[in-house]
Amino acid sequence: MRVHRPGSExxxxxxxxxxxxxxxxxxxxxxxxxxxxxxxxGLDSLxxxxxxxxxxxxxLDFQPRDLMITVGAGMRLSTLARLVEEQGLWxxxxxxxxxRSVGGWVASAPAGEFDGSFGPVRRHVLACTLVLWxxxxxxxxxxxxxxxxxxxxxxxxxxxxxRLGILTSVTLRLWPGPREVRRFELSGEPLREAAPxxxxxxxxxxxxxxxxxxxxxxxxxxxxxxxxxxxxxxRTRVLHDWALGRGIxxxxxxxxxxxxxxxxxxRAQRSGSSAAYRITFGRRYLTTGLRDLDRxxxxxxxxxxxxxxxxxxxxxxxxxERQAARRSQAPAWLTAVVEAPARGPGYRPxxxxxxxxxxxxxxxxxxxxxxxxxAGSRDIEKRWITAFAGVEAPWQSDYL
Amino acid sequence: MSSKRALPAGLLPALRAALHPGxxxxxxxxxxxxxxxxxxxxxxxxxxxxxxxxxxxxTRVIQLLHEARVPFVPRGAGTGLAGGAVADxxxxxxxxxMHRVLExxxxxxTALVEPGALTDAINxxxxxxxxxxxxxxxxxxxxxIGGNVxxxxxxxxxxxxxxxxxxxxxxxVILPDxxxxxxxxxxxxxxxxxxxxxxxxxxxxxxxxxxxxxAPAATAVQAFLALFDSVADAGRAVSTIxxxxxxxxxxxxxxxxxxxxxxxxxxxxxxxLDTEAALVVECEGDPEEVEEDLAEAEQAALACGAxxxxxxxxxxxxxxxxxxxxxxxxxxxxxxxxxxxxxxAVPRSALPDLLPxxxxxxSRHGLRLANFFHAGDGNVHPNLLFDRRDADQVxxxxxxxxxxxxxxxxxxxxxxxEHGVGTDKVRHMALVFGPEELSVMRDMKGSTxxxxxxxxxxxxxxxxxxxxx
Numbered sequence: 124m125r126v127h128r129p130g131s132e133x134x135x136x137x138x139x140x141x142x143x144x145x146x147x148x149x150x151x152x153x154x155x156x157x158x159x160x161x162x163x164x165g166l167d168s169l170x171x172x173x174x175x176x177x178x179x180x181x182x183l184d185f186q187p188r189d190l191m192i193t194v195g196a197g198m199r200l201s202t203l204a205r206l207v208e209e210q211g212l213w214x215x216x217x218x219x220x221x222x223r224s225v226g227g228w229v230a231s232a233p234a235g236e237f238d239g240s241f242g243p244v245r246r247h248v249l250a251c252t253l254v255l256w257x258x259x260x261x262x263x264x265x266x267x268x269x270x271x272x273x274x275x276x277x278x279x280x281x282x283x284x285x286r287l288g289i290l291t292s293v294t295l296r297l298w299p300g301p302r303e304v305r306r307f308e309l310s311g312e313p314l315r316e317a318a319p320x321x322x323x324x325x326x327x328x329x330x331x332x333x334x335x336x337x338x339x340x341x342x343x344x345x346x347x348x349x350x351x352x353x354x355x356x357x358r359t360r361v362l363h364d365w366a367l368g369r370g371i372x373x374x375x376x377x378x379x380x381x382x383x384x385x386x387x388x389x390r391a392q393r394s395g396s397s398a399a400y401r402i403t404f405g406r407r408y409l410t411t412g413l414r415d416l417d418r419x420x421x422x423x424x425x426x427x428x429x430x431x432x433x434x435x436x437x438x439x440x441x442x443x444e445r446q447a448a449r450r451s452q453a454p455a456w457l458t459a460v461v462e463a464p465a466r467g468p469g470y471r472p473x474x475x476x477x478x479x480x481x482x483x484x485x486x487x488x489x490x491x492x493x494x495x496x497x498a499g500s501r502d503i504e505k506r507w508i509t510a511f512a513g514v515e516a517p518w519q520s521d522y523l
Numbered sequence: 524m525s526s527k528r529a530l531p532a533g534l535l536p537a538l539r540a541a542l543h544p545g546x547x548x549x550x551x552x553x554x555x556x557x558x559x560x561x562x563x564x565x566x567x568x569x570x571x572x573x574x575x576x577x578x579x580x581x582t583r584v585i586q587l588l589h590e591a592r593v594p595f596v597p598r599g600a601g602t603g604l605a606g607g608a609v610a611d612x613x614x615x616x617x618x619x620x621m622h623r624v625l626e627x628x629x630x631x632x633t634a635l636v637e638p639g640a641l642t643d644a645i646n647x648x649x650x651x652x653x654x655x656x657x658x659x660x661x662x663x664x665x666x667x668i669g670g671n672v673x674x675x676x677x678x679x680x681x682x683x684x685x686x687x688x689x690x691x692x693x694x695x696v697i698l699p700d701x702x703x704x705x706x707x708x709x710x711x712x713x714x715x716x717x718x719x720x721x722x723x724x725x726x727x728x729x730x731x732x733x734x735x736x737x738a739p740a741a742t743a744v745q746a747f748l749a750l751f752d753s754v755a756d757a758g759r760a761v762s763t764i765x766x767x768x769x770x771x772x773x774x775x776x777x778x779x780x781x782x783x784x785x786x787x788x789x790x791x792x793x794x795x796l797d798t799e800a801a802l803v804v805e806c807e808g809d810p811e812e813v814e815e816d817l818a819e820a821e822q823a824a825l826a827c828g829a830x831x832x833x834x835x836x837x838x839x840x841x842x843x844x845x846x847x848x849x850x851x852x853x854x855x856x857x858x859x860x861x862x863x864x865x866x867x868a869v870p871r872s873a874l875p876d877l878l879p880x881x882x883x884x885x886s887r888h889g890l891r892l893a894n895f896f897h898a899g900d901g902n903v904h905p906n907l908l909f910d911r912r913d914a915d916q917v918x919x920x921x922x923x924x925x926x927x928x929x930x931x932x933x934x935x936x937x938x939x940x941e942h943g944v945g946t947d948k949v950r951h952m953a954l955v956f957g958p959e960e961l962s963v964m965r966d967m968k969g970s971t972x973x974x975x976x977x978x979x980x981x982x983x984x985x986x987x988x989x990x991x992x
Binding site for chain 2: 300352
């Protein structure tokens with residue numbers, strides 16, 4: 124796969140209108156931030172073109188007083204975190220390893236441990252620049268906290284991968300750095316049933332529960348308290364008492380949690396590329412959903428890591444990519460979860476919520492996910508993607 | 524661009540047959556009630572108004588209108604400030620009879636509601652479970668959740684918790700061709716379609732059901748007033764409070780003109796009349812947190828030249844402060860028959876510079892200005908007072924309004940922070956979007972509403988679509 128690394132929006136627009144449109148591709152161009160060193164399985168064999176935004180990595184505008192920063196889509200998350208922290212500010216978001224790009228993070232919109240308190244990725248994107256697949260350079264949003272002018276395209280961009288265009292810059296909402304941040308690791312038998320137990324916990328700014336389903340492990344949780352010193356200290360006492368009363372072991376992690384939080388030890392992503400499925404059960408179905416998952420995964424040959432965000436009812440399942448790549452379709456357990464008859468039609472992406480998003484993984488898995496959506500939403504999606512692409516793109520792009 | 528014309532024969536009988544008795548209005552006298560929303564300077568008369576009593580009736584109405592190719596305008600309580608719920612011909616589809624809170628799910632912390640439910644009604648239904656719906660538009664006692672979602676409404680307490688879009692879990696919309704569609708934020712691996720339907724002002728269809736997030740009630744809440752001798756100092760204090768590491772739940776600014784009218788009204792809260800600007804700062808959380816956040820914020824206000832900070836001594840006093848802020852709009856009626864409610868958002872740090880310039884623009888046009896707004900979000904409401912019977916005043920109001928919009932955009936801001944575009948801001952859209960972006964949005968609209976029936980003339984300026992390839 125040949126990878127092009129343009130240094131400006133204009134160069135990207137030119138690449139799109141010349142190189143890309145001249146070629147008749149039977150596969151998608153691949154847009155990426157930093158991870159092209161290890162293209163996702165199934166892609167390297169296809170006659171594809173690669174576009175990397177690595178060279179669009181500058182800080183474009185930083186207004187600490189206004190709690191906003193604009194950066195190139197190719198900037199590393201770790202670089203962004205350092206810039207923000209130097210000004211005493213916070214981007215309370217986690218979910219991607221630090222060696223990913225800002226663009227990749229916005230385009231895949233992973234769930235994170237702070238989503239319950241500070242909101243998901245979609246709340247943090249105030250403006251962006253998108254080079255459309257017909258070469259038009261478009262700018263969406265303004266550097267302000269509230270904006271209802273026109274359609275809210277920033278929301279559409281979050282999690283869209285590169286289906287609408289190539290993200291070249293992003294303006295993000297920042298938060299004042301909390302005066303005190305403490306992180307604790309919880310472990311112990313009572314955490315086996317993470318959702319109900321953690322739902323009773325004292326108020327936490329960040330919470331993620333990790334386990335390997337089907338392996339009869341008790342699981343462990345990582346929690347963050349953030350705020351004024353007196354409040355954090357009082358709540359630390361409450362948390363200790365709460366844990367003690369339930370036979371849960373609590374240990375404080377040393378050092379300030381970095382920003383975004385580093386992937387905890389043992390997380391599959393650390394070892395290289397991975398596959399990730401996100402299941403949004405919502406808080407309502409989290410407990411039963413986790414039980415189903417545990418049962419279904421125990422019959423799956425592969426080894427999965429699970430992250431649960433009790434505040435939002437989201438579960439992320441992570442596996443080594445080589446496992447996921449073997450699969451020619453979405454794993455049977457996934458389909459079983461989505462179509463669980465116990466929850467009837469409510470379990471499908473309806474007003475009742477639970478739904479599956481495939482964050483990373485082979486193309487077959489993405490195609491399977493597409494089939495799980497309702498025909499109606501696929502139809503509107505196709506119409507809107509065409510509105511952006513200008514032409515009905517013969518390829519399907521993806522930010523992987 | 525009036526779409527006024529006679530309705531096709533057979534449509535009204537078909538609508539009547541599809542709806543409960545009395546759910547179709549067509550007499551001119553009764554239609555007059557619906558000639559405007561809360562933007563009273565803009566008006567239009569629908570050919571008929573219909574009141575579907577449930578989603579099946581609503582779906583049927585939209586199907587009939589689509590078959591007859593008759594444009595429609597969705598409307599909740601008509602409290603919108605952008606002229607978005609006004610029909611110039613066609614059929615006004617009122618959701619006020621779809622006002623039920625269908626379900627409160629305490630475990631999932633969500634509620635399933637019909638679009639015509641009052642925003643406050645969701646809170647009433649959630650309260651017994653110790654839950655609440657966070658966005659709080661000032662009109663929450665009168666406005667509907669469907670209208671809130673259509674306009675992506677804000678409110679004073681959206682500062683910390685986010686605006687309507689951040690509290691919508693999923694939506695069911697009836698597309699302009701009468702097809703129902705459930706959309707979410709892309710949890711199903713698709714695009715965040717709900718993120719676009721929210722704030723689309725009825726131009727992509729009508730919302731038929733909404734699942735909203737609920738949040739636990741706060742254990743402690745406290746507020747203080749900071750009084751300033753200069754508006755610019757108050758503006759500066761806004762940024763400084765955030766720099767102190769505090770995110771209040773609400774941070775509002777009220778200026779001298781507003782204080783004078785509110786204090787003369789039944790909503791008087793004891794604000795000193797010689798104050799140039801007052802900040803209302805509210806924090807909530809657990810008691811320690813509220814205490815230390817308020818202390819930090821008070822210090823920040825004093826450091827910016829506040830002559831006094833005054834903490835609400837009890838709940839009654841806190842509520843009085845909020846009444847003063849929320850009822851300011853109505854109280855302005857003491858000064859002039861009409862208020863042109865302006866809405867724009869700017870980077871917070873631009874406030875100290877912009878506030879005196881708003882005053883300068885108003886005085887140059889011989890108009891009175893009253894500011895009361897969501898300072899913490901940089902969401903300004905520089906309201907112009909006037910009498911619409913005086914054509915010259917109306918003309919000056921429009922000129923001053925346009926200058927204020929241009930000034931806000933120049934400062935990096937946007938033409939509407941929470942009220943929406945409607946018809947009022949259509950002419951300003953080109954200030955914040957170029958031809959490429961407008962063309963993409965027109966194509967989104969055009970491909971969703973192929974017959975151009977859903978709320979025509981709103982949100983998007985009338986520009987030729989791009990030449991298709």
